[in-house]
Amino acid sequence: MADWRADKRARTRAAIQEAALDLFARHGYDQVTVERVAAAAGVSHTTFFRYFPTKEDVVLSDDYDPLIARHVCARTETDPVERVRLGIAEAFTHLDTAALAVARERTLLMLSAPSLRARLWENQAATQRLLERVLHGADSDRIPLATRAVAAACTAVLTTTVTTWAEDGPTEALPSMVDEALAALRPPTP
Structure with missing residues (x-):
């Protein structure tokens, strides 16, 4: 029932x-x-x-943060950026073309309406805090600065990529665009 x-x-x-x-x-x-x-x-x-x-929440609310958190949390890589990159890649396997089209529509709406843009920062901050907890572990109240910086960088890359994709990219390209952008955070190999 x-x-x-x-x-x-x-x-x-x-x-x-x-x-x-x-x-x-x-x-x-x-x-x-x-x-x-x-x-x-x-x-x-x-x-x-x-x-x-x-009214704003009907546009801003989604289940993406918990989906991303589950998949990032399940990763065992020691490099936190790689954990986020691979976790997000796995999360994208749960989104079909229709879900991506709705995500694009919502993103464009968020960017076009001033009242929604004002709330966008709150969503980004919530995503960053979630990544901080997932990367560091939910048991601790004090998140190290390095973990906060990685979470902030990953959140900024994700936001920038989704915005660029919504404005310019084909619907199916989002997963590869996010993967490419997060990979740019990795240090160059010697």
Whole structure:
């Protein structure tokens, strides 16, 4: 029974996000209300807020950070950049062309709407903190500066690459672009 409920919640969440992205693409982010999104998704505005605390969250929320964390955490490489690079590469195997197309649409929307750009920094900071914990271990409160620097560099590379890809690249190229960009953080071989 619990699996059925989780599936229903996931379907409802996806329907709300899909309706929102469609409306935002057709009418502009600032012109669409939560009530309009809820109506298009076939739910009440109260249900909308059960799934997304704010209108911005319907664009900004995704499951990518936990997916990346799981795969980076499973890696055993001693080089932290390599752990992140290979973990992200594994995470990308779970994303199909449709998921990448939605990621592109969401990224372009984030870049175009000032209210979303303001929240983008919060998302980047959360991703960086997550990578810090995964790379150092969740048991410690004090993250060494070197670990913070690696997490910050990887987050910056990931953000820059996703932005470049959303603006210029073909949908299927994101995994290889991220891999190439993260590889650039490795020290040159002598």
